[in-house]
Amino acid sequence: MKLLLVTAGSRGDVEPFAALARRAAANGHEVRLAVPDNSGADLTGLDVRSLEADFSALIESQGVSPLAAMRNLREVVRPVMRGVIVNAAHAALEFRPDVIAWHPKVLSAPVAADALGIPHVLVELVPAMTPTREFPAAGTVTRDFGPFNRLTYRAASAAAGMFRREVDEAADVMGVGHPHPASAPAATLLPISPAILPRPADWPDSVSLTGAWRAPARPTDPTDDTGPTPTTASGDTAADPALADFLDGGPFAYAGFGSMAAGDPVERGRALVGAARARGIRLLVATGLGGIAVPDELRGDDVFVSRAVDHAAVLPRAVAAIHHGGIGTVQAATAAGTVSMVVPFIADQPFWGATLQRRGLAPAPIPQKRLTAARLADALGAAPAFQSAVDAAAARMADEDGAAEAVGVLERLVTRPTKPALRHP
Structure with a gap:
């Protein structure tokens, strides 16, 4: 399986994708990870493609205020999002994967997958896109509105409309012009533990609450009795x-x-x-x-x-x-x-x-x-x-192995018959 993983955001958005990339690679798959620059996540040993967007610099210069983001949408936020949306299409065209798994900010991933005739999988790091009656969309309200909770999930689609021009540019990269509505995800993965968030009863079967994604343990030398080798990630105990x-x-x-x-x-x-x-x-x-x-x-x-x-x-x-x-x-x-x-x-x-x-x-x-x-x-x-x-x-x-469960979902999708590509780039 050739797997393209595309994510956007800061360190917390990148680390789960890096863990999934390592698990898939450990299972023998060819994996490319397209990510923003300077996230701070440990990407050593991975096949990485830059999206030429720096969310960390954006946060350091603008902070995390939604009002500040809206005020600076044209000059600051839109160029960063354009890098993610357009370069994700370039990454798909270069790598020609069998399946794409994507962060919700990567709005061009469904368009790229449709153009290549491959399935795509949405990765909800937080439950904000798959509607349920059991709780409101994360990031909207905290009050429980019962059956009206499902209405709060419309916010995600409204936000996506702000970057339609960039998605059209990504479609041009894929050679499909102005795209028709993109296909729905073949599956949705949430790298969240049921010990923290029980799975809602009204989620469709295509949605998997896998458990947290952790990278596979690094192999150790059985003849070495000095104990586990410490990592050297920034700020850890081996480095300090x-x-x-x-x-x-x-x-x-x-x-x-x-x-x-x-x-x-x-x-x-x-x-x-x-x-x-x-x-x-x-x-x-x-x-x-x-x-x-x-x-x-x-x-x-x-x-x-x-x-x-x-x-x-x-x-x-x-x-x-x-x-x-x-x-x-x-x-x-x-x-x-x-x-x-x-x-x-x-x-x-x-x-x-x-x-x-x-x-x-x-x-x-x-x-x-x-x-x-x-x-x-x-x-x-x-x-x-x-x-x-x-x-x-x-x-x-x-007892959970969320990354392994996610890889299993991706493997099963790739074994299904693929749909014809919209064009042959």
Whole structure:
């Protein structure tokens, strides 16, 4: 199978696709991964094609405010989206895959697949496109509207209409001119654990809630008795001995808001340090793309600050994880058996904060504009009450192999008869 994976966004949008690429390659498939630049994800050993778009630079310059994005749609956002949409078509034409799996921002993927006469698979990193009565689309509202929840899923199609010109340009790349409505996905994959989000009963059979996508374990030499080889990803314990010493120094809480550059990062840093010290807990801070800043006068032996850390090395050892509620961090913390303190900023993050609270996996989320040392200290004090539920969820997630299940779906699609291409590029 020749598999083209195309994603867009920041690190949390790229890492699941990289894990799927590694799993498919380990199964003997030829895989190309088309991604934005400078995501921060570990892409070593993968066949990577740049989409010539940099979402990290966009976030660092514009922040994560939806209003700012709308104000700068023409000058800033549209050029980035054009890179994704048009270059995804070029990637498909160059690679000529048997199937394309795509992020919802890659609006040209269905057009490219139809032009090549191959199936395409939608990857919903968050449940925002497949309607259900059981909950509203992630990123819209958190209130449950019962049977009217399905109406909230129309927002995704409305947003797609903003980039029709770029999709038409991608169609020209594929040689099909102005496209007719593209075909529906042959399947939909959600790399989310049922331990966090149970599968809705009204989803069609073509939708698979696979579990989180994790890369296959790297093979080890059975004659080597020195233990697992440490990774060298940016910010991990192998690359930073000072971090390793901090982790070995006793209980600590982790705090990181990923790419959430918004508001006053210094005040946020003060609240985090104040809450940890109020509870007598050491604090490990990952500043990410600027969501947290810790002033020098607040630093000490009980506070360690790094731009990024390896979640796999850090979260299993943390007593709590204070984060923005992105699904990648939600699943990483839960799989590690670490209670989350969700501080949502935008988009799907309030959804995940509310979901964890409703399922008894975390205390109530604290919106980032209401974050104070006192509120966070109370949440940290409540964390032990959620530990048994998180441990049970972690045990369920340990038995999942979401990437393997996703590869199985893709393999079955490729064995079906293909439809004729719209043209022969």
